[in-house]
Amino acid sequence: MKILIADDDHDLLGLIGFTLTQSGFAVIRASDGITALRLFSQEGPDLVLLDINMPGANGFEVCARIREQSTVPVMMLTVRGEEEDLVKALELGADDYLNKPFSPRTLIARVKALLRRAGLEAGAGPIAAGRLQLDMDEHTVRVGTHEPVRLTKLEARLLQMLLAHAGHTISSDRLLMQVWGHKGAGDRQLLKQLVHRVRQKIESDPSVPQLLQTAPGAGYKLVVE
Amino acid sequence: MKILIADDDHDLLGLIGFTLTQSGFAVIRASDGITALRLFSQEGPDLVLLDINMPGANGFEVCARIREQSTVPVMMLTVRGEEEDLVKALELGADDYLNKPFSPRTLIARVKALLRRAGLEAGAGPIAAGRLQLDMDEHTVRVGTHEPVRLTKLEARLLQMLLAHAGHTISSDRLLMQVWGHKGAGDRQLLKQLVHRVRQKIESDPSVPQLLQTAPGAGYKLVVE
DNA sequence: GCGATTTGTTACCACTTTATAACCAGTCTG
DNA sequence: CAGACTGGTTATAAAGTGGTAACAAATCGC
Numbered sequence: 142m143k144i145l146i147a148d149d150d151h152d153l154l155g156l157i158g159f160t161l162t163q164s165g166f167a168v169i170r171a172s173d174g175i176t177a178l179r180l181f182s183q184e185g186p187d188l189v190l191l192d193i194n195m196p197g198a199n200g201f202e203v204c205a206r207i208r209e210q211s212t213v214p215v216m217m218l219t220v221r222g223e224e225e226d227l228v229k230a231l232e233l234g235a236d237d238y239l240n241k242p243f244s245p246r247t248l249i250a251r252v253k254a255l256l257r258r259a260g261l262e263a264g265a266g267p268i269a270a271g272r273l274q275l276d277m278d279e280h281t282v283r284v285g286t287h288e289p290v291r292l293t294k295l296e297a298r299l300l301q302m303l304l305a306h307a308g309h310t311i312s313s314d315r316l317l318m319q320v321w322g323h324k325g326a327g328d329r330q331l332l333k334q335l336v337h338r339v340r341q342k343i344e345s346d347p348s349v350p351q352l353l354q355t356a357p358g359a360g361y362k363l364v365v366e
Numbered sequence: 367m368k369i370l371i372a373d374d375d376h377d378l379l380g381l382i383g384f385t386l387t388q389s390g391f392a393v394i395r396a397s398d399g400i401t402a403l404r405l406f407s408q409e410g411p412d413l414v415l416l417d418i419n420m421p422g423a424n425g426f427e428v429c430a431r432i433r434e435q436s437t438v439p440v441m442m443l444t445v446r447g448e449e450e451d452l453v454k455a456l457e458l459g460a461d462d463y464l465n466k467p468f469s470p471r472t473l474i475a476r477v478k479a480l481l482r483r484a485g486l487e488a489g490a491g492p493i494a495a496g497r498l499q500l501d502m503d504e505h506t507v508r509v510g511t512h513e514p515v516r517l518t519k520l521e522a523r524l525l526q527m528l529l530a531h532a533g534h535t536i537s538s539d540r541l542l543m544q545v546w547g548h549k550g551a552g553d554r555q556l557l558k559q560l561v562h563r564v565r566q567k568i569e570s571d572p573s574v575p576q577l578l579q580t581a582p583g584a585g586y587k588l589v590v591e
Numbered sequence: 592g593c594g595a596t597t598t599g600t601t602a603c604c605a606c607t608t609t610a611t612a613a614c615c616a617g618t619c620t621g
Numbered sequence: 622c623a624g625a626c627t628g629g630t631t632a633t634a635a636a637g638t639g640g641t642a643a644c645a646a647a648t649c650g651c
Contacts, residue, residue, distance in 0.1 A: 224468060228475045237483060254483060293597055310503045331599070333639065338597095348640090355639070357607080358519050359505040518608055556610070558628065563608095573629090580628070582618090 142256065145169045145186035147177035147203065148218065149195045153241075157190065160245040161252070174198025178206055188256060191235075192218040193226050201233055208234040212298075212322040214259045216251065234323035270307035271365030273343070273352065275300050282343060284352070290342050295320060299335055300343075303353065303363040312360040336361060367481070368530065370394045370411035372402035372428060373443065374420045378466075382415065385470040386477070387544050390523070392530030399423025403431055413481060416460075417443045418451055426458055433459035439484040441476065495532035496590030498568070498577065500525050507568060509577070515567045520545055524560055525568075528578065528588040537585040561586060 144166045148154045151172065158168045169184050171177035174197035181189065181203075189207060193200035204215055217230040217238045227238055237255050239248065267276040274283040280297045281289040292300065298320045302311060313332055317325045325331055336355075340347040354364050369391045373379045376397065383393045394409050396402035399422035406414065414432060418425035429440055439462075442455045446465040455463060462480050464473065492501040492508075499508040505522045506514040517525065523545045527536060542557055561580075565572040579589050 224465060224472050228469075228472050231475045231479055237479065251483075258482070295598075310505075312503075328599090329638080330601090333641090334599080337640070337642095356504050357516065357638075358522075359503065362504070520609075553610090554627085555612085558630090559610080562629070582627075 142188075143167045143169060143184060143186040144188045144190065144252070145171065145177065145180055145184065146190045147171040147174065147195060147200075148190075148192040149173060150192070153192075156245070157248065160248055164249050166252075174200070174203045177203050181207060181211075187213065188252065188259075189213060189215045190218065190252075191215060193220070193223075193230065201229060204230060204233050204235055208323045210322075212319060214255045216255060268301070268304055270304050270363065271352075273300075273304060273307075273363070273365075275304050277301060284343050292339075292342065295335055296339050296342070299339060300363075303361065307363045307365045310356040310360050310362040314360075316360065367413075368392045368394060368409060368411040369413045369415060369477070370396065370402065370405055370409065371415045372396040372399065372420060372425070373415075373417035374398060375417070378417075381470070382473065385473055388547060389474050390526075391477075392526060394530075399425070399428045402428050406432060406436075412438065413477065413484075414438060414440045415443065415464075415477075416440060418445075418448075418455065426454060429455065429458045429460050439480050441480055493526075493529055495529050495588065496577075498525075498529060498532075498588070498590075500529050502526060509568050517564075517567065520560055521564050521567070524564060525588075528586065532588045532590045535581040535585050535587040539585075541585060 142165075144161055146154060146157050146161070146168060147170075148157070149172050154170055154172060158170055161168050169180050169186055171180050172195075174195045176197065177189075177191070177195075178198065180186075191200040191203055195203075198206075200217055204217065207213065207215060214236045215234065217227075217235045219227050219230065219238050219240055221240045230238060236258075237251060239251055267274050269275070272285040274289075275297070276282070276289070277297060279289070280292045280294070282292060282300060283289040299316065302316060302319050313329060314326065317328065317332055320335070321328075321331060336353060337347075340350055340353055343352055344350050352364055354362055356362055367390070369386055371379060371382050371386075371393060372395075373382070374397050379395055379397060383395055386393050394405050394411055396405050397420075399420045401422065402414075402416070402420075403423065405411075416425040416428055420428075423431075425442055429442065432438065432440060440460045442452075442460045442463040444452055444455070444463050444465055452463055461484070462476060464476055492499045494500070497510040499514075500522070501507070501514070502522060504514075505517045505519070507517060507525060508514040524541065527541060527544050538554060538557055542553065545560070546553075546556060561578060562572075565575055565578055568577055569575050577589055579587055581587055
């Protein structure tokens with residue numbers, strides 16, 4: 142599990158890096174925003190820790206840029222009391238924040254919680270629910286005993302979200318956010334299309350969905366018998 | 367999602383209550399510490415907002431008592447600069463704090479972030495009162511052992527409000543405000559219609575309401591035996 | 592760079608939900 | 622008692638939602 146840390150405070154960078162390494166994470170360090178963005182594209186980390194005050198490009202800019210291309214979990218490091226910064230960060234799509242100063246214990250707990258929420262903790266191997274088996278590595282689903290079906294990136298991500306909460310309805314807004322990131326918020330058409338395409342692939346009769354059902358006015362859910 | 371607010375400043379209590387209600391939370395209000403603790407046991411809220419300075423029992427005491435029996439997320443309202451208070455609150459088990467004064471936008475952002483962190487944002491399951499079971503995720507109600515009935519957004523919202531204060535009459539004005547927001551205020555027809563439609567769905571004989579009853583001249587209430 | 596795949600955009604239709612209006616019966620009030 | 626008001630009902634118009642198709646734009650693999 143790779144984590145990118147960006148902070149211009151060298152001591153803090155060292156401390157955070159050490160703490161995370163001790164807990165078994167692979168750590169990538171950046172001491173300014175530009176470097177952070179370069180390393181992000183280059184390394185594709187599973188989680189990003191951003192200080193707001195940085196030279197080069199500040200935390201907001203980096204967060205916004207990352208959100209343009211990815212839905213990776215982002216945690217911001219904030220200075221206690223800077224309310225405006227905090228709200229701005231959350232609205233830009235940051236998933237959580239951590240007030241400085243913080244204890245290593247807190248850091249680990251929050252990082253783990255965030256990874257868990259993003260459904261990334263388990264890692265390898267296919268996830269299953271009911272008659273569905275999703276393999277995120279191969280980008281395939283298998284329905285019952287049928288042959289595995291190839292999925293596109295977005296289709297896989299949608300199914301991942303639905304599968305992670307199998308049996309429960311997930312709101313359209315939430316799906317939009319999780320699949321497309323911050324930018325996609327509000328565009329229902331995207332979701333309509335994606336659902337349509339996924340149904341073509343996994344339903345035996347796409348016009349009468351048995352697995353990926355609509356909860357009118359609410360969202361979609363994966364039915365597991 | 368139920369939130370308990372405790373603050374002795376009546377104006378602030380009103381503002382916070384209104385803000386949260388607008389965002390779809392069910393709000394329980396207390397203006398002193400003793401009341402807060404009583405309502406906590408009684409209502410079992412999903413998040414607690416505590417002012418530190420309160421008559422009865424102050425925020426610290428309330429927070430400590432709550433922590434004896436629950437791990438519910440607690441957010442403290444603090445006065446900027448009172449570092450001592452802040453540290454004490456966090457040591458007592460508060461999960462976050464908010465400096466006064468704060469904007470409604472900040473409040474919402476922080477409350478949501480805290481709920482997210484606590485892993486409560488998604489399906490906290492259906493809320494129940496009497497023979498009614500309301501599932502806000504799926505937008506359905508179940509009356510007794512009948513099949514669940516689908517609700518529209520507004521219907522669900524109305525029932526959420528009534529259910530959150532089951533057994534108590536809620537004034538028409540308040541319902542209008544909470545379901546439609548600012549703009550709907552004053553239009554009784556909207557509410558008449560909505561009540562009518564909800565009764566068609568949940569009452570066995572809609573012309574003789576057993577559950578959603580009228581309090582003439584006052585408002586409506588949900589009867590729980 | 593080229594063809595194939597994937598993703599985004601626009602449009603249309605059927606259907607549901609919400610808003611608006613009108614009518615009726617009962618109650619309250621001067 | 623008349624007139625104003627309230628709440629319930631019905632009918633209809635306006636707005637919104639979800640499914641589908643066709644096509645354009647972007648991206649990927651070679």
